[in-house]
Amino acid sequence: MVFVAVDATLIGWLAIADRIKPEAYAVVQALRARGLQVGMVTGDGRATAESVARQLHIEQVHAEVLPQDKAKVVTQLQAQGRRVAFVGDGINDAPALAQAHVGIALASGTDIAIEAADVTLTRGQLGEVVTALTAARRTLSNIRGNLFWAFFYNILLIPVAAGVAVPIGIHLNPMVAGVAMGLSSVFVLSNSLRLKRLKAYVPTLTPGAVQNTALKPAHS
DSSP, X not given: OEEEEETTEEEEEEOOOOOOOTTHHHHHHHHHHTTOOOEEEOSSOHHHHHHHHHHHTOOEEEOSOOGGGHHHHHHHHHHXXXXXXXXXXXXXXXXXHHHSSEEEEETTSOHHHHHHOSEEETTOOTHHHHHHHHHHHHHHHHXXXXXXXXXXXXXXXXXXXXXXXXXXXXXXXXXXXXXXXXXXXXXXXXXHHGGGGOOOOOOOOOGGGSOOOOOOOSOO
């Protein structure tokens, strides 16, 4: 709220607010559908912050937070045993981006925010947050799968190649063993290449779901 006065007499006010991005609602719901809790940390006034939070269905709101206190909010959440990812693009967000377990900056943001973050979304779109999360989870899943099958494969075949099963008539020809090890590498590589099929998340634009209305003061 910007108040206008002449000779110390209030003559009017202006309500100024950023418009909510049309994809914001879909992105918030997509993150919640993936099991994440979504919160908002902002230096804006509480009335504005709570209005935006209601429209986007965000339950946790930290409003009127000074720039140096954003990192404190992250620290408090971490003290509760939570793993925190912080998304920001401004100079004020840099300390929180550095403090979070994962700092995510928009490429359209300031250089300081990008330097402080762990991940930079090159297209600077909110939907890329969901894409980055999905890519990270898929990659971790592939790493675990590759490790399991590699260890299982070697634990099973190395003793056979060493002749442990010769007394019972089972042996592995060295040439066959070489081919088997090659197939192990092919499997791991093929499993990793499945990540190329990952598609970017495209949020649904729902301008009708968010009413970008100006906040009106309760009284003059």
